[in-house]
Amino acid sequence: MSKTSSTLHERQSSNGTADSGSTGEDIILECRDLSVAFEMDRGTSRVLHNVDIDIRRGEIIGIVGESGSGKSMFASALLNAVVDPGKTSGTVTYHPSDDESDPVDVLGLDKGPLRTLRWEDISMVFQGAMSSFNPTMDFREHFVETLDAHDYDVVEGIERAEELLADLYLDPDRVLDSYPHELSGGMKQRALIALALVLEPEVLVMDEPTAALDLLMQRSIISLLSDLRDKYDLTMVFITHDLPLVTKLADRIGVLYAFEFAEVGNTAEMVENPRHPYTRALLNATPNLDAPLSEMRPIEGSAPDPVNVPAGCPYHERCPMATADCEDVKPPMELVTDTHEVACHHWRDVDDEVPLSVGVER
């Protein structure tokens, strides 16, 4: 995977859509200054704040954050699907795989092309798989209506659906003729993944796809996803609050804190050498049978209010290393290595201040 991984996107060259192509990186989704805001009575609630990130073709990127960190908004924004009073700004550029097609400005699309882009190019699996199906329709009809709506050949499409379902270890005939209430949560989740892939999209965005499932089912879905990616050349954006879970799957991990990325890097580096105190806190807070209980600690404090994000580093109120600098000056993204960047003034000292308890098993 991503053997050619060179530099991550750097802030200075943030306006270069053409750049990324020329640097040889194969980028499929490019987010610049991506923000989502809701107008509320007590002020503007900014639930995603000037996020810059590139998603590479064929990778699985894990986006980790606690609840209320803006990760679901990030997922919705990638498909320009933020619910109504929310305003999405910035750019999301989609680069189709064939060279002839022009890059697509996702946020600027009209209703028609947007409808085509969604599900045909970028597909999504929602948090609530249990309730993602019309309870009064069988699964076959869900597949058929989706194929119909996008003018795909239904017979071919259903064959593809059957194959997908079989890939996901479901009995295609049984599932297609069932109603949603007749399947278990794990089966519904897998059926939803099949439904998301039936139009052969390039990108699959998954928002907490495993949150409602038991541990065993979580693990099995994770391994199925890896197989699917290999078989169908998919790019996956896997959004979760569960950092250890995503380390088993993702090539790269981005940690969201207070509606911005705190740290982004290759999975190995993120697990073995996290530089942001928040990432470390997340890892240390993870229940792990191997780690002694004394080393496990919850993160003190709570996530910031989207209406009043603190000035300076958003994490300074909860950070054990915070200095006066952190309260006033917002840390820029700095490169740790070519494949690892972090937004912290003190990332070099983090080893001393916030020691990592026994690592998460990889």
Added chain:
Amino acid sequence: MSRESPTRSFPGERGGFDTVADSSLTRSERVRRLLDLWLAAPLRVVWNDARARIGATLLFGFLLMGFVGPQVIAEPSIGQAPQLLGPFHGGIIGGSWYTLTSVDLFGVSVPWLGLEWLLGTDSTGRGILEQVVHATPRMFTMIATAGLFVTALGTSVGALAGYSGGRVDQVLSTVIDIVMTLPGLPLLLILVALLEPKSPVVLGLVLSLQAWAGMARAIRSQVLTIRSTSYVEAAQAMGLSTPTIVAKEVVPNIMPFVMINMVNAMRGVIFASVGLYFLGLLPFSEVVNWGVMLQLAYSNGGMLTLDAAHWLLVPMLAIVLLSMALILFAQGMDRVFNPRVRARHANTTGGSDDDTEPTEPKTRAVSTEGNL
């Protein structure tokens, strides 16, 4: 229902969430807080909701009419006034429908506005307003009886079925289903024909004989739902006593259903009693009732002439407004029993707005169509 029981269980409670905060407060402060949470806040909730405000105002008006009205307004009797007077006869200003008199109040003479056939009279010279007002107390007795009966039977049967489950539930559910299937009015007609009830209490009971089933069914499914929710399990695990759990978790959740079903039963009794009086199937010789008025207006040629419009319209208006008052009031109470809404309106309890606001965009999504 008793507001006091939850109040009393607050201070001495072991292990509740409130104990921590309350221990640092003085007694008077605590009382003030409780008053605010259980009395002032509900009133504020009611007043902040337009529907509840209208309902409460209307209801207050009817209570006034029922309790004070008969003392102030003359009792209707045949030939007390000229026949078929219009409302406000002689014109709204300068007409003869009011007289300036004086009233002896505690030995002091007070100027008073005497009303004479304010809303006109019927074809036997009885005042319309007088009849409407004097029919109200009986109506109240009937409604209250029905409300009490339905609530008592409905909640107990529903709660028993939902709580015990198993065979008891099966039997009770079948009974509920059957009672609900019986068509109301024909049965009432027969019962009324056989029993000829005169007392408003008996009438209220007979007319609401079926309505409890609806409430029982609603309560049963609510109890089933609540029993399995995690917050009740958590409360049990925390060792809260059953009365505390019932008062703090169960009652607030079933209250809206109790209110709505009770009000529906009351509305049903109003409709049915007026209807039966209208049909002349209830013994009505000495009774004033809105339905009797309708019947007399209908059968004595009131339908054929515009002069009798008020005779027909005034009792109709009374029926509609009273049921509307009850429905609106019940809907407003729904908000009172919703702890979240109440907490937001309590001054002294710290506002927990932060919990509710971030969900706002999500719930607003409901109203957006075609944006995707």
Added chain:
Amino acid sequence: MNGYFVKRTLQAVFTTFVVVSLSFGLVRLMPGNPADQLRGQLIRNNPSLSQQEINRRVANYINVDLSAPLHEQYIDYVLGILQGDLGQSISQNAPVTEVLGEALPWTVFAFSIAILLMFVVGISLGSIMAYWEGSRFDVGSTGLGIVLNSTPNYVTGLLFLYVFGFILGWFPTSGHISSEVVPIVNPLKPVATFQFVADAVYHASLLIGAVVITGFGGVALAMRGNSIQVLGEDYLRVARLRGLSDTRIALRYVARNAILPMYTGLLLAFGGVIGGSAILEQVFTYPGLGYYIVAAVEARDYPLMMGGFILITLAVVVGAFIADLTYGLVDPRVSTGGDSA
């Protein structure tokens, strides 16, 4: 799958049994019960008749042989009803089944149209209100719905009769059809049939209007609530993301899932409204089932009264049974053991 249907069938049979027993209880065991009252009437009116003759006539009228032991009376009564014998009407001097059989089609005719219209109007209005939730239209309609919900249909009926019947004279104020129209339903004579049906609708229109006006508000409010709930469901968001057309989402997703819970309500409303038909039919002097029940109560015609009660109740039981069975067919969740309340 079959368990659901078996259970519903058993329940319907059991309910029928309860209803018949209940009516026997009313006839025979209530204080001042019809059997004794009827006997008293007969003795008063025909003092010369022998005890035996009186008992024979009572048996003829209400299927109860007062000289037999109580349990035999019960069995005879139930068997009589099962054979379709509801006794003999005193005031109409005809078999109860004949009197009610003639009245029933009119009631069914008028109230079916009324309930259908009520649901069509209510559902359409409710969906529009839900789509425009919070708009002035929504708030206004909700208020109107509450007012209409607080109005008994006979009040609206009286008003309609007063305004459109008597004052304006636009509609007939009583009866099924005009006297000069021949009641005929024959596909070979389309003109006459049409004239007859049109005239019947014309005569029933004020009654229908009263039911629709007072009923659609409640339906609209229920539909509005259901639709708003469905609009907030996850599957709706997914459906939009999948690019389904707005029409398909509106019909196949919102409407279907919002209307389904109201389906049983529709057939039950039928029972409720027909049960409540008595007062309306009286207002409009429309000789249907309810009209005869009221007439029977007024005339203390006990056989007709009980017959009307049994007929209406059984109609409602059958209606509820059909509702349950067909609901099992239209909602996949029910028959396959999903979440049914």
